[in-house]
Amino acid sequence: MKKIVLIEFHQETNSFSKVPTTLREFESLALYYGEEVLSKGIKDYKKFQLAGFLKALERYGQHRFEAIPVLAAWATSGGPIQPDVYEHFHNYIIENIKKIGRIDAVYLSMHGAMGVQGLRDPESHLLGAIRKIVGDKIPIGVSYDLHANITAEKVNLCTFINAYHTNPHRDHFKVGYKAARLLMDTLDGTVQPTMAFLKMPLLKGGGMTIDFLKPMRRVFKILKRMEKRPGVLSVSNFMSHIWLDDEELGWSCIAVTDNNPALASALTEEIADLNWSVRDHKHPEPVSVEDAVQSLLRMKWRRNFGTAVFCDTSDIVAAGGPGENTHILNYLMHKAPELRAYVPLRDATEVQRVYELPIGQPVTLSLGGKLEKEYNKSIIFNGLLILKEETHFGKTAVVQGDNIFLVLTELPCPAFSPKFFSRLKLNLWKADIVVVKNLFPFRLLYALYNRKTFNIRTAGTTDLDVHNLNYKKIPRPIYPLDKIVHWRSSVSSKT
Numbered sequence: 001m002k003k004i005v006l007i008e009f010h011q012e013t014n015s016f017s018k019v020p021t022t023l024r025e026f027e028s029l030a031l032y033y034g035e036e037v038l039s040k041g042i043k044d045y046k047k048f049q050l051a052g053f054l055k056a057l058e059r060y061g062q063h064r065f066e067a068i069p070v071l072a073a074w075a076t077s078g079g080p081i082q083p084d085v086y087e088h089f090h091n092y093i094i095e096n097i098k099k100i101g102r103i104d105a106v107y108l109s110m111h112g113a114m115g116v117q118g119l120r121d122p123e124s125h126l127l128g129a130i131r132k133i134v135g136d137k138i139p140i141g142v143s144y145d146l147h148a149n150i151t152a153e154k155v156n157l158c159t160f161i162n163a164y165h166t167n168p169h170r171d172h173f174k175v176g177y178k179a180a181r182l183l184m185d186t187l188d189g190t191v192q193p194t195m196a197f198l199k200m201p202l203l204k205g206g207g208m209t210i211d212f213l214k215p216m217r218r219v220f221k222i223l224k225r226m227e228k229r230p231g232v233l234s235v236s237n238f239m240s241h242i243w244l245d246d247e248e249l250g251w252s253c254i255a256v257t258d259n260n261p262a263l264a265s266a267l268t269e270e271i272a273d274l275n276w277s278v279r280d281h282k283h284p285e286p287v288s289v290e291d292a293v294q295s296l297l298r299m300k301w302r303r304n305f306g307t308a309v310f311c312d313t314s315d316i317v318a319a320g321g322p323g324e325n326t327h328i329l330n331y332l333m334h335k336a337p338e339l340r341a342y343v344p345l346r347d348a349t350e351v352q353r354v355y356e357l358p359i360g361q362p363v364t365l366s367l368g369g370k371l372e373k374e375y376n377k378s379i380i381f382n383g384l385l386i387l388k389e390e391t392h393f394g395k396t397a398v399v400q401g402d403n404i405f406l407v408l409t410e411l412p413c414p415a416f417s418p419k420f421f422s423r424l425k426l427n428l429w430k431a432d433i434v435v436v437k438n439l440f441p442f443r444l445l446y447a448l449y450n451r452k453t454f455n456i457r458t459a460g461t462t463d464l465d466v467h468n469l470n471y472k473k474i475p476r477p478i479y480p481l482d483k484i485v486h487w488r489s490s491v492s493s494k495t
């Protein structure tokens, strides 16, 4: 049986965050070592890449291929990973790969925008160390998130790359499944993957990158059709995580063909042309919390038929924000006390303190301004402790102050699913406002309750406008920070 090593290692880094990612962030989300990946991890994460990979292996490779799981680790987005934490995972992976002996192929599922303090491009660092052990001839397949920052080194070190075609991401399983088929075909010798990579001087994020809305809907439809062309094995379009300050940051296009470098190159150029044609698409700018509340108060349907969702775009936990932004909470407390609001907020110190108290106890909390002092000032909140529970976000407590239900968490909480609130006995039908710290998945998951989404700009490390981000390392010129006539006029590409 041919042995395929499996590794899943995901974290999306926000370089502007001063809050480092620790082992705790992996432990609280998903962390499985060795055999645990198969016995527990796959059951807990049925829809993810490794589950898809194993399904394809079971269907097409039974008795021919053996999966050797090494690690499955996911952390929420956040600041750069602490060096000793990265070293721990890196060493664990390398030591365990060495123990396996003969290896026929490696599959890695990673985010592609991972950052580690003091180490540039950690995913290439890891791939390089794996390549050193297995040698140049062993195929290595890698699946990335479509917000990956693809670097030349990432491309050099592997045999093929594939990625999500959806944003909000819904095709994790499919991506793993496709990668498994491609890797098995490569091992069988029925295909010879040839990859082309094109880096664009383009940096856009936010509203325009949703796969089923304009302008990217058309682009992703064409990508789907491209994959049906003869000789095409996979195409990917990376719209980049705009909060990673890296010298190779920018949108990237990748095409994998069956031993046809010219076709692969042509496809990446075709994708780049499509991306360039939509770069100026206008989408609504985020509004201030004042404006959002004022428009909500003018809406007659308020509360009778659902809730409004306030997306705190400056503190998006799912993009690496710390989740301790007090701006919206402060405004609601003082200017709109009549609105019933559910507000998640990360404050490890205060949640630890109230966790010791009995339910029903009145509490005075000093919130925020502890991790990102330049963006958030500390505020005082008075209320009654009404619930305590351990969640994915560590110790969690609900404190009610009049109409505001503050959900305090130990770890950053994106609140991307209404289940988070309903599990804490907060009824979505009764709320006027639900605050989320997530950019994409909530738009689908709250569809039943959500009558209007307000994208709100406050202050923080996840501002959606690249003009407001304090980049120090990104390549220039880059659009829209600089004037560029055409992507071809300043471009690097490689086959």
Ligand SMILES: [Zn+2]
Pocket (backbone or CB within 6 Å): 145, 146, 147, 169
């Ligand atoms: Zn993503």
